[in-house]
Each structure stands twice: as C-alpha cells, then as structure tokens.
Amino acid sequence: xxxxxxxxxxxxxxxxxxxxxxxxxxxxxxxxxxxxxxxxxxxxxxxxxxxxxxxxxxxxxxxxxxxxxxxxxxxxxxxxxxxxxxxxxxxxxxxxxxxxxxxxxxxxxxxxxxxxxxxxxxxxxxxxxxxxxxxxxxxxxxxxxxxxxxxxxxxxxxxxxxxxxxxxxxxxxxxxxxxxxxxxxxxxxxxxxxxxxxxxxxxxxxxxxxxxxxxxxxxxxxxxxxxxxxxxxxxxxxxxxxxxxxxxxxxxxxxxxxxxxxxxxxx
Amino acid sequence: xxxxxxxxxxxxxxxxxxxxxxxxxxxxxxxxxxxxxxxxxxxxxxxxxxxxxxxxxxxxxxxxxxxxxxxxxxxxxxxxxxxxxxxxxxxxxxxxxxxxxxxxxxxxxxxxxxxxxxxxxxxxxxxxxxxxxxxxxxxxxxxxxxxxxxxxxxxxxxxxxxxxxxxxxxxxxxxxxxxxxxxxxxxxxxxxxxxxxxxxxxxxxxxxxxxxxxxxxxxxxxxxxxxxxxxxxxxxxxxxxxxxxxxxxx
Numbered sequence: 001x002x003x004x005x006x007x008x009x010x011x012x013x014x015x016x017x018x019x020x021x022x023x024x025x026x027x028x029x030x031x032x033x034x035x036x037x038x039x040x041x042x043x044x045x046x047x048x049x050x051x052x053x054x055x056x057x058x059x060x061x062x063x064x065x066x067x068x069x070x071x072x073x074x075x076x077x078x079x080x081x082x083x084x085x086x087x088x089x090x091x092x093x094x095x096x097x098x099x100x101x102x103x104x105x106x107x108x109x110x111x112x113x114x115x116x117x118x119x120x121x122x123x124x125x126x127x128x129x130x131x132x133x134x135x136x137x138x139x140x141x142x143x144x145x146x147x148x149x150x151x152x153x154x155x156x157x158x159x160x161x162x163x164x165x166x167x168x169x170x171x172x173x174x175x176x177x178x179x180x181x182x183x184x185x186x187x188x189x190x191x192x193x194x195x196x197x198x199x200x201x202x203x204x205x206x207x208x209x210x211x212x213x214x215x216x217x218x219x220x221x222x223x224x225x226x227x228x229x230x231x232x233x234x235x236x237x238x239x240x241x242x243x244x245x246x247x248x249x250x251x252x253x254x255x256x257x258x259x260x261x262x263x264x265x266x267x
Numbered sequence: 268x269x270x271x272x273x274x275x276x277x278x279x280x281x282x283x284x285x286x287x288x289x290x291x292x293x294x295x296x297x298x299x300x301x302x303x304x305x306x307x308x309x310x311x312x313x314x315x316x317x318x319x320x321x322x323x324x325x326x327x328x329x330x331x332x333x334x335x336x337x338x339x340x341x342x343x344x345x346x347x348x349x350x351x352x353x354x355x356x357x358x359x360x361x362x363x364x365x366x367x368x369x370x371x372x373x374x375x376x377x378x379x380x381x382x383x384x385x386x387x388x389x390x391x392x393x394x395x396x397x398x399x400x401x402x403x404x405x406x407x408x409x410x411x412x413x414x415x416x417x418x419x420x421x422x423x424x425x426x427x428x429x430x431x432x433x434x435x436x437x438x439x440x441x442x443x444x445x446x447x448x449x450x451x452x453x454x455x456x457x458x459x460x461x462x463x464x465x466x467x468x469x470x471x472x473x474x475x476x477x478x479x480x481x482x483x484x485x486x487x488x489x490x491x492x493x494x495x496x497x498x499x500x501x502x503x504x505x506x507x508x509x510x511x512x513x514x515x516x517x
Contacts, residue, residue, distance in 0.1 A: 019351075026355040046375060103273040108281060114501070115494035119470075121457060122477035122486050202364040206454040210364065217367075224370035229299040236367050241363035 024194035036047040037077050048234035057237065058106040065219070070238055073204050076132070077246070080139035081197060095148070096155025099180060109148065117142035117203050125211050127130060136216065137206035142203040150192020154185035187261035190254035197250060216242075229263035296483040304484035305491070308371060313472070314492060321456065321468040322496070324380055325448050328387025332444060336392050342401025344419045345429065350400070357396065365390035369458055378459045383452060385466070390445035390451035395437070402436025403429065435512045442504040451498050468495060 009090040031235045038049035060066040097100025128134045158181050166176045191233050216239050223231040254261075280488055281296050289295040294303075307315040343350040364387050372389075376382040406429065414428045456470025476486040 022351050023355040026352055028357065030356060098272070103270055104277050106276045108277045111278065111494070114497035115490050116453060116497065118454040118457065119473070119490050119493045122473045123453075123483070123490065125477055126481075126483060126486075181424055203367060205364050206366045207460065209369070209458050218371050221365065229371070229374065232370055236363060236371070239367045240359070240363035243364070244358075247362065265457065 028192075045227060045229055048233065052230040053233045053237070056228070057234040060231060066234070066238060068082070069214060069216050069219045069235075070251060071243060072136050072216070073208065074136050074242065076139060076204060076215065077197070077200060080136050080140025081143055081193075082198060083140050084143035084200075085193065088144050089151050092148045092151025093155045093181065093185070095152040095156075095179065096185070097177070102152070109145065112144045113149070114256055117199075118206050121207060121210055124207075128211075130211045130213060132212070134211040135204055135217075138207040139200045143200040146192050146196040146199060149188075150195070151185065154192075155181055157188070158184040185260045187254065190258060193248060194250045194254075197246055198243070201239075201246065205239060219230050220248055283427040292482065293484060294481075296487045300484045301487045301491075304482070305488045308485060308488055314469075316470045316490065317467065317469040317489075318492060318496060319453050321470065324383045324468065325387055325452050326447070328384040328452075329391050329441075329445055329448050331384070331388040332391035332448075333441060334393055335388075336395035336440075336444075337399050340396045340440075341403055341429065341433065341438070343396075343423075343431070344400040344403025357393070361393045361397075365447075366454050366458070369455060373459065382459065386451050386455040387448045391448040394444040394447060398440025399433065399437045399441070402433035402440075405436065406432040431512075435508070435514075436514060438504070438508045442501065445500055445504060446497065449493075449500060453493060487495045 031262065034047075034050050038044075038047045038052075041047040044052070091101075091105065094100075095105055101262070108149065120138060120141060121134070124137050126133045160186060163176060164179050166180045171179070188226075205217040205220070208215040209221045212218050216235055220232055220235045222240075223235065286297050286299065305314075310516040312482065331455065339353075343353055368389065369386055372382045373387050376385055389445065393484075410428050410432065411424070414424045419427065453473075454468040457470040457474050469492065474487045474488055476482045
C-alpha cells in the first residue's frame with residue numbers, strides 16, 4: 001500500500017517554480033484540446049466547452065450552492081472519519097499488541113472487510129432510508145477497515161527493543177502503550193488514515209448519489225437529471241479539488257506530527 | 268484447540284445475536300433465511316449469472332486499464348521529460364473518484380455495459396499507472412548501467428532488465444486496481460440500476476431486491492457473494508504474484 005502513497009511525493013525545492021510552469025503548460029494544452037473538442041462535438045449537452053464549465057462553477061459558487069453542498073459532504077467526511085478513528089485506532093492497537101484480541105477479532109474482520117462499503121448501500125437504504133445516516137454509515141464502514149488493519153500492522157511492527165527498554169526502566173503497561181507504542185505506530189496510523197479518507201471520499205459520492213437529499217454526490221445526480229452538463233462538470237471538479245486538498249492536508253499533518261518518519265514515508 | 272474456539276467466538280456471537288435480533292420482525296433477514304435464499308439463488312442460477320456479468324465487465328475494463336497504464340507507466344518512469352509533462356494530468360484526475368464521473372459516462376455511453384466497463388477502466392487505471400511508474404523508478408541504477416555497458420539495445424534492455432525489475436510493483440498495482448475495480452462495478456451497477464432500466468450484474472440485482480421485490484434475504488446473499496469474490500480475486504492475484512515474481516518480497 002505504501003507504494004501508492006509514496007510515489008507522488010514531488011521533488012520539491014529548487015525546481016518548484018519550474019514545476020508550476022510545467023503544470024500550467026500541460027493543463028493549458030489540455031484545456032485547449034478540450035475546447036477544440038467541444039467545438040467539434042455539436043451537442044453542448046455531451047461536451048460543454050471549458051468556458052461553460054467555468055461559468056457554471058462561478059454561478060454555483062456565487063449562489064452558495066457549491067459551498068453549501070461541499071460543506072455538507074465535508075462535514076459527513078469529518079464526522080464519519082472521527083468515529084472511525086475513535087473506534088478503529090484503539091481496537092487496532094489492541095489487535096496489534098495482544099494475541100487474545102487478535103484471535104478474537106481477526107476472523108470477523110477478515111470476513112467483513114472484503115464486503116465493500118458500497119455493497120451495503122441497498123441494505124442501508126432499507127435500514128436508514130434516505131438522509132444523513134446512510135452516507136455516514138457507508139463512509140464510516142469504508143474508513144474503518146483500512147484504519148483498523150493499518151493500525152494493527154503498525155502496532156505489531158514496533159521495535160521489540162524499544163518495548164524491552166521501556167520495561168527495563170519499570171514503566172507501567174499503560175505508559176508503554178502511550179509513550180512507546182503509540183508514537184512508534186503513529187506513521188503507520190497516519191498512512192492508513194490517508195487511505196481511509198481517500199476511500200471514504202469515494203464512497204461519499206456513491207452514497208449521496210443514491211441515498212441522500214443533499215451533498216456533492218446528490219448535486220451531481222440532480223444536475224444530470226436536469227441535463228445541465230456544465231454544472232455536473234463543475235461539481236466533479238469540486239470533488240476532485242477537495243479530495244486533493246484533503247490529502248495534501250493530511251500529508252502536511254503527518255509531516256508535523258511525525259517529522260522523524262518522513263524520510264521513509266515521503267520517499 | 269482453545270485458540271480455535273477463541274477465533275470462532277465473535278463470529279458465532281455475531282450470528283446468534285443477528286438471529287435473535289431479527290426474529291422479532293417478519294421481513295428482517297436472519298442467518299437461516301439468508302441461507303435458504305442463497306441455496307435457492309444458486310439453484311436457479313441467478314446469482315452466478317449476475318456475478319458472471321459483473322466479472323466480465325470488471326475483466327474487460329481492467330484489461331483496457333492495464334493495456335494503457337502499463338506502457339504509459341513504463342514510459343513515464345524511464346523518461347523524465349515524459350513524466351514531467353504528463354504528471355500534471357495524472358495528479359489532476361487521480362483525486363476525481365470514478366463514481367463522480369459516472370453521470371457523465373452514463374450521458375456519453377448510455378446505461379449499458381459500455382458505461383460500466385468505462386468506469387472500471389478509469390478506476391483501475393491510476394493504481395496500475397502509479398505503481399508502474401514507481402516500479403521503473405526504483406530499479407537499481409547499477410543494473411541499468413551494467414546493461415548499457417554491455418551494449419544491449421533499448422529493446423533488449425527493456426525485456427531483460429526493466430520489465431523483470433518493475434514487474435513486482437506493476438503486479439501490486441494490478442492487485443490494488445482489481446480490488447478497486449470490483450468495488451467500482453458494484454457502485455456503477457447500483458447507480459445505473461437506480462436511475463434507469465436493465466443492465467444486469469450483481470449490483471443491479473441488489474438494487475432490484477431493494478427497490479422492487481424488497482427481498483432483504485437476497486440482498487444479503489448478494490453482499491456475501493460480493494465479499495467472497497473480492498476475497499478470491501485478491502488471493503488469486505497474491506498467488507499470481509508469488510508465482511510469477513518469486514524474487515520479490517512485496
């Protein structure tokens with residue numbers, strides 16, 4: 001998994017400005033090709049021009065619809081992530097450090113984990129109906145397993161010599177957990193939190209698309225049924241941008257929280 | 268013996284609790300009724316044909332993604348100019364979830380297999396690409412220099428040095444991509460089924476159970492089937508990884 005998360009660490013530093021210029025050049029070419037394509041495709045419904053999408057972006061931003069729906073989706077993401085962290089991280093630490101807990105929980109986790117959160121949507125529709133609880137449940141479920149498994153792996157991989165040293169110094173078990181195991185496992189926990197947020201952000205779109213009365217996924221589906229393709233694209237751009245920014249933020253957070261682990265995690 | 272009992276404790280408790288909780292309501296699925304439904308669905312062949320439709324779409328989309336992502340990833344990994352110029356596009360589109368573009372894809376390709384395959388291809392593309400790039404970049408420079416010193420042609424270098432060294436990482440990307448593809452197909456079929464008519468597949472089947480026949484037992488059977496397929500796909504690729512690239516320890 002770390003393969004995926006570590007590759008896009010860009011070579012920051014002296015070439016930063018050059019990187020921005022290359023980025024702008026590539027994206028300008030892309031937008032130009034898109035514009036040319038939109039001129040060739042006669043239907044504005046199928047492929048609106050980038051200008052139309054920009055206008056839709058401006059309109060939805062001005063009337064507050066963009067921010068309103070984005071805030072709702074982000075609030076759902078935060079709430080379900082918080083719940084997942086509060087439950088999965090302690091359980092993961094227990095599973096990683098205690099054979100008893102691992103024996104108790106490993107089998108049910110391995111049985112439930114392959115069932116994608118998205119596959120729960122129909123059952124959740126029946127249980128919760130359309131509303132807040134459905135996307136919250138789906139996102140919580142999606143975030144829970146990467147966090148649990150990542151935390152357990154991180155806690156199990158803590159250097160034994162560290163724990164032995166702490167024991168020799170007569171620290172209590174709870175102090176060892178707090179001062180040795182949690183800090184040592186923190187980089188792994190943060191990496192799995194990033195994976196969990198990314199998965200959860202994918203699930204919010206699916207959950208809102210089918211079963212919520214608001215949010216970004218709902219807005220996309222609503223404007224599709226209104227056949228307003230530029231607005232659909234504007235919301236898609238928003239989803240991508242927010243996903244990118246959340247990941248950036250979490251990467252920054254792990255840089256601040258675990259500066260000692262950056263050589264390994266950021267390649 | 269005691270460990271086996273410990274391991275089975277929670278699953279058994281969960282099943283018993285589920286059976287007890289659900290026995291209050293007539294409609295709620297219970298382990299016993301789910302088992303009955305599963306047997307019935309396997310007998311009629313509905314479950315297997317639904318799974319086969321979905322798996323066919325996953326493999327088609329996955330094949331498209333792999334054919335595009337592996338060569339592109341090798342090119343981006345071995346030629347810095349290509350990487351520098353294409354990386355902005357990759358970084359821009361990667362955070363856009365496959366499901367977010369689903370409405371657009373339905374608009375372009377309709378609500379049949381084409382749309383489902385396209386979603387799968389998009390979902391599987393990025394993990395394969397990113398891991399292929401990483402795999403090529405992590406090749407020992409001394410290996411490449413040795414190949415150069417021996418005067419190998421670029422094609423032979425690719426075949427003898429680059430591909431074997433990057434293969435483990437490419438296969439890891441494929442494993443991740445296939446897992447994501449399987450999730451994406453369920454969501455795509457669910458959403459397509461929710462909005463329009465018939466497209467088949469296990470996701471659509473679940474939606475029909477929810478919306479039309481309100482058969483919760485069948486729905487749970489589908490969920491379990493989805494989990495079993497995901498598990499099997501993952502194990503199959505791990506196994507393929509262990510066989511084809513025994514020299515890697517990823």
